Amino acid sequence: MADKKYDVVVVGLQCIDIVCTPVAHNVMDGETTVVDSARLMLGGDAQNQAITLASLGARVALMGVAGNDRLGDVLLNQLSAFPIDILTRREDVNTSISLVLVEDKGDRHFVYQPQSNQALSYRHIDEDAVRNAAFLSVGGCLTLPGLDGEGMLRLLDLARKAGTRTALDFNVTDYMLDRATLKALLSRTDYALPSEVEARALTGEGKDPAEMVRRLRALGATNCIIKLGGKGCYVAADGYEGIVPPCxxxxxxxxxxxxxxxxxxxxxxxxxWDILRCARFANAAGSIAVEHAGANGGIRSAAQVEARMA
Ligand SMILES: Nc1ncnc2c1ncn2[C@@H]1O[C@H](COP(=O)(O)OP(=O)(O)OP(=O)(O)O)[C@@H](O)[C@H]1O
Ligand SMILES: [Mg+2]
Incomplete structure (x- = not known):
């Protein structure tokens, strides 16, 4: 939609990551673990999305909350290096920080302090920016207690009324929305993009992606793309349904x-692009991301991702 100011407005989790590589599974057994690398990086689902979108050449704005503390200064200072409209607001809370412990096979574990992300609520939303985007993307749905529920429904309604398509990605903890709220949420979502673990938590289905999709649709979802890690993704969108293999x-x-x-x-x-090309492009980008340490930064351009698809 060329008439809109932004391709994507991203809302949700922003934090500082301290990425430690490699960390053995039995890290708690000893007193000190020496690692090859411990780096301060930007993280959080929404912030990661915004950085990748900007690197691909999309026009992007980011909304979230950072604390009024030194970590918040660091976060915003690092973020300003990217061509992103930063609509992040600051509150008198501690900026969220995540200790990312990466095992030698690439699996990771988080130690997470969520305060600034928990502060995010509808009053931090720049309504004009949402109206002026082709897509609204929420990163971290179900771990945004100030927004999940009523605020999220209002945000999705705002978007859809303005012709802004909506995309939801999730994060799961022990918390789950009640079925009625989940239904209200998914029925306002153009593209639901859970990971396999998240789809399982949302639907109760153990492993069959087709059945996960069937249940997500019973909950009101229309287009579903389930991320399957090393198995690629399962697409049930825009008339296509099936596995799209990984790179x-x-x-x-x-x-x-x-x-x-x-x-x-x-x-x-x-x-x-047609849906299959979109899924193959996304798989290619995901495969580049896992070759790179940290939550973002692996993607440098759309041409790089297209080269991986070929
Ligand atoms: N080992 C792998 N080989 C090839 N592609 C991969 C691999 N792991 C991930 N990908 C790509 O990245 C996509 C996303 O990965 P995954 O399913 O792990 O997402 P996720 O669980 O939401 O991750 P996170 O929340 O940590 O960002 C996959 O759908 C796939 O396209
Ligand atoms: Mg995820």
Whole structure:
């Protein structure tokens, strides 16, 4: 939609990651664990998406909350290096921080302090920016207690009324919305993009992606794309249904692969490509992300991702 100011407005989790590589599974057994690398990076689902979208060349704005503390200064300072309209607001809370412990096969574990992300609510939403975007993408649905529920429904309604298409990615903890709210949420979502684990938590289905989709649709979802890690993705969208196989790669760190996938998928959608090409582009971007340490930064351009597809 060339008449809109933004391709994608991203809302949700922003934090500082301290990425430690490699960390053995039994880290708690000893007193000190020495790692090869411990780096301060930007993280959080929405922030990761925004950075990838900007690197792909999309026009992007980001909304979230950072604290009025030194970590918040660091976050905004690092973020300003990217061509992103930063609509992030600050509150008197501690900026969220995540200790990312990456195992040598690439699996990761988080130690997460969520305060600034928990502060995000509808009053932080720049309504004009949402109206002026081809897509609204929420990163971290179900781990945004100030927005999940009523605020999220209002946000999705705002978008849809303005002709802004909506995309939801999730994060699961022990918390789950009640079925009625989940239904209200998914029925306002143009593209639901859960990971396999999240789809399982949302639907109760153990492993069959087709059955997960059937249940997501019973909950009101229309287009569903389930991220399947090293198995690629399952697409049930725009008239197509089936597995789209992954791009072969050497997996180093899976952190942020899902966010990279979502960003690439939305970028592809805004180009008007058919659904299979969008899914293949997103798989290619995800495969580049897992070869790169940290939650974002692996993607440098759309041409790089297209080269991986070939
Ligand atoms: N080992 C792998 N080989 C090839 N592609 C991969 C691999 N792991 C991930 N991908 C790509 O990245 C996408 C997203 O990965 P995954 O399913 O792990 O997302 P996620 O669980 O949401 O991750 P996160 O929330 O940590 O960002 C996959 O759908 C796939 O396209
Ligand atoms: Mg994810």
């Amino acid at each position: 072969p790669c050497r997996c180093l760190d899976t952190t942020g692969a899902g966010d990279t996938f979502v960003a690439a998928f939305l970028y592809a959608r805004t180009r008007g």
